[in-house]
Amino acid sequence: MKKIVFLSIISLLMIALIGCTSKPKLYVLNWGDYIDLDLIDVFEDEYDVKVVYREVGSNEEMATLLQANSSPYDIAVPSDYMIDKLKTLGLIQPIDFTKLTHYEDLTVIPELYTLYEANGFSDYIVPYAWGTIGILYNTDNANLKPLIESVGWNALFEYGDTYDVGMYDSPRDAVAAALLYLGYHVNSEVEAELLAAENALKSANFTAWGEDNLKGLVIQGTLDMALVYSGDYFSEYYLALEDEVEINFDYFVPETTNIWVDAMVIPTSAQNLELAHKFIDFFLEYDNALQNSDYIGYAPTFEEIYDTMVNDTEYSYDFETFDPFPQGTFRQMYQYGSDSRSEALVSIIARAKASN
Amino acid sequence: MRRLRPYAVPYLLWMGLFILIPTIILIILGFTNLELYNIGVFDITLVNFSIFVQDQVVNALWNSLSYSFVTTLICFVIGYPVAYYLSTLSEKKRKILLAMMIVPLWSNMLLRIIAWEKIFTPTSIIADIFGISLDLLGTPTGVLIGMIAMYLPFMIFPIFSVLEKMDYKLIEAAKDLGASDLQTFVKVTFPLSSGGVVSGVIMTMLPAMTSFVLPARIGLGKINLIGNIIESKFMKEVLGSSGASINQGAIISLLLMVFSVISFVLITRVDKEGETLI
Numbered sequence: 147m148k149k150i151v152f153l154s155i156i157s158l159l160m161i162a163l164i165g166c167t168s169k170p171k172l173y174v175l176n177w178g179d180y181i182d183l184d185l186i187d188v189f190e191d192e193y194d195v196k197v198v199y200r201e202v203g204s205n206e207e208m209a210t211l212l213q214a215n216s217s218p219y220d221i222a223v224p225s226d227y228m229i230d231k232l233k234t235l236g237l238i239q240p241i242d243f244t245k246l247t248h249y250e251d252l253t254v255i256p257e258l259y260t261l262y263e264a265n266g267f268s269d270y271i272v273p274y275a276w277g278t279i280g281i282l283y284n285t286d287n288a289n290l291k292p293l294i295e296s297v298g299w300n301a302l303f304e305y306g307d308t309y310d311v312g313m314y315d316s317p318r319d320a321v322a323a324a325l326l327y328l329g330y331h332v333n334s335e336v337e338a339e340l341l342a343a344e345n346a347l348k349s350a351n352f353t354a355w356g357e358d359n360l361k362g363l364v365i366q367g368t369l370d371m372a373l374v375y376s377g378d379y380f381s382e383y384y385l386a387l388e389d390e391v392e393i394n395f396d397y398f399v400p401e402t403t404n405i406w407v408d409a410m411v412i413p414t415s416a417q418n419l420e421l422a423h424k425f426i427d428f429f430l431e432y433d434n435a436l437q438n439s440d441y442i443g444y445a446p447t448f449e450e451i452y453d454t455m456v457n458d459t460e461y462s463y464d465f466e467t468f469d470p471f472p473q474g475t476f477r478q479m480y481q482y483g484s485d486s487r488s489e490a491l492v493s494i495i496a497r498a499k500a501s502n
Numbered sequence: 503m504r505r506l507r508p509y510a511v512p513y514l515l516w517m518g519l520f521i522l523i524p525t526i527i528l529i530i531l532g533f534t535n536l537e538l539y540n541i542g543v544f545d546i547t548l549v550n551f552s553i554f555v556q557d558q559v560v561n562a563l564w565n566s567l568s569y570s571f572v573t574t575l576i577c578f579v580i581g582y583p584v585a586y587y588l589s590t591l592s593e594k595k596r597k598i599l600l601a602m603m604i605v606p607l608w609s610n611m612l613l614r615i616i617a618w619e620k621i622f623t624p625t626s627i628i629a630d631i632f633g634i635s636l637d638l639l640g641t642p643t644g645v646l647i648g649m650i651a652m653y654l655p656f657m658i659f660p661i662f663s664v665l666e667k668m669d670y671k672l673i674e675a676a677k678d679l680g681a682s683d684l685q686t687f688v689k690v691t692f693p694l695s696s697g698g699v700v701s702g703v704i705m706t707m708l709p710a711m712t713s714f715v716l717p718a719r720i721g722l723g724k725i726n727l728i729g730n731i732i733e734s735k736f737m738k739e740v741l742g743s744s745g746a747s748i749n750q751g752a753i754i755s756l757l758l759m760v761f762s763v764i765s766f767v768l769i770t771r772v773d774k775e776g777e778t779l780i
Contacts, residue, residue, distance in 0.1 A: 204738055214539035315723050316738075354640055355723030363722075368623045368639055492739055496558040499724065 182441035227480035248430035271409035273447035277376035280399035298400035299327035306351030312372030317491035347498035531752035570710035581657035589665035640722035664698030
């Protein structure tokens with residue numbers, strides 16, 4: 147009896163472990179709610195493959211997974227500074243653009259291309275979505291709009307005594323905001339500038355340090371304003387449109403800010419290079435790219451898609467801050483910098499948080 | 503009953519896989535420089551302990567201890583009389599009151615935390631209806647109220663379950679022998695309930711000490727407990743180049759585990775059957 151039970155358990159486990167399919171598998175690593183899963187179904191049917199899709203919550207998590215000896219991933223969607231780091235570590239490989247038959251039909255937005263080409267990414271990535279960091283504020287107080295529009299980044303750092311201000315609890319972004327406020331470059335490695343940024347964060351008197359909860363705090367009025375990603379604003383904006391509720395918040399992008407870009411890369415661990423390229427190419431097909439960008443709701447990285455989403459009344463993404471890089475503004479893109487700088491960023495916000 | 507033994511095997515395997523093995527991994531990570539995602543050669547080292555001198559960790563440890571201490575104290579002061587009152591009630595009334603305490607506990611904890619978050623905003627429903635604006639987000643008071651609300655039942659239930667089973671004849675005997683109400687309570691009732699008190703204290707203090715969603719949400723990220731540091735070590739700081747933050751997170755987790763094991767030993771001392779643990 148004992149043996150029978152034991153055997154049955156073992157065999158059950160075996161069945162579970164062997165898995166249910168012998169189709170070729172494609173391992174994809176992406177952020178939560180960041181792809182139209184219907185399109186993945188279509189891809190699976192079209193190529194008779196199984197896509198194993200895993201979601202992560204941070205670039206660091208993504209890097210850790212890609213770094214593992216046993217990493218199975220064929221596709222990942224990291225952001226700017228992590229692309230930089232992955233490239234340095236030799237964890238991603240150049241993309242064979244000749245295999246991307248649809249790449250020629252689309253044009254990467256030139257301003258974006260220039261930024262990531264300068265970072266040395268252009269052989270390694272197909273950009274997926276991009277945006278800014280900026281200030282989300284509550285419009286119930288009529289004074290805020292003119293104030294923020296006139297003082298820009300200063301609003302976050304000099305008005306903490308008058309208003310309730312929220313800061314992103316992410317070392318790279320919080321320090322970047324402080325550097326931008328001080329007029330330095332987001333990638334500054336100058337010790338004096340980083341120290342000044344730390345002091346700015348310390349003396350800013352923030353009401354909250356948060357993550358994706360910041361947008362909710364601004365909308366419900368606990369905070370007057372907060373540093374957020376453009377994506378935070380978009381998702382709340384679409385939600386409000388959908389629910390047909392009054393929109394009591396707005397997003398301001400100062401003249402100089404950071405550009406974030408998420409892009410598809412092929413890790414060196416990729417087992418199925420052909421299929422990985424086909425996957426990227428699939429998302430470059432005009433209709434798929436459009437459908438996916440519309441699903442995500444962030445600014446698309448290709449001119450053709452952008453034009454349709456903004457000009458076609460069926461989509462009408464023609465609101466003011468949808469374009470991450472309007473004419474006459476200045477944009478900077480994260481580089482990874484050194485490991486010691488990354489560790490310094492963590493310490494800077496730890497000390498800043500402890501002091502306010 | 504021996505026949506049932508094989509059916510316990512699945513869960514025993516489960517425990518091995520998801521409790522025993524992870525604990526061993528945590529111990530190895532804490533005392534070595536092993537890279538979790540790149541298992542290879544590693545050295546035994548105490549270097550991860552260096553994290554305990556960092557300001558933010560010391561600060562978080564202090565917060566964990568002080569917040570959990572105050573929470574436990576207040577829970578005890580509120581909870582003991584409630585448990586006592588419950589034990590004196592008729593069964594019908596007791597059931598109603600117990601239901602009112604237990605049923606909300608069955609709802610998701612995250613949901614209850616978010617509910618407090620909403621109540622503590624300046625423009626909450628309370629402000630709308632009663633004109634009282636509780637602006638407690640990001641304040642120690644807010645975090646404490648949240649913790650007390652969250653963990654109070656865990657103080658009440660163990661004390662109640664001891665008091666409920668107490669032999670009432672002992673109290674009658676004390677009174678027969680001339681003890682006043684106060685003397686009876688101090689000399690008879692309270693000592694007899696001490697097992698429940700110890701369980702209650704531990705079951706309040708440990709989860710309070712290790713909570714991390716509550717301080718992050720209600721404390722607006724400004725009041726960090728040790729759980730927040732662990733979260734950040736495992737989820738946010740992991741750098742592409744070195745997994746050292748995972749090892750540091752492991753050693754902090756082990757410290758908390760030491761607290762838990764000591765507490766468990768304490769409980770089993772005062773409550774051999776473990777009946778107050780539920």
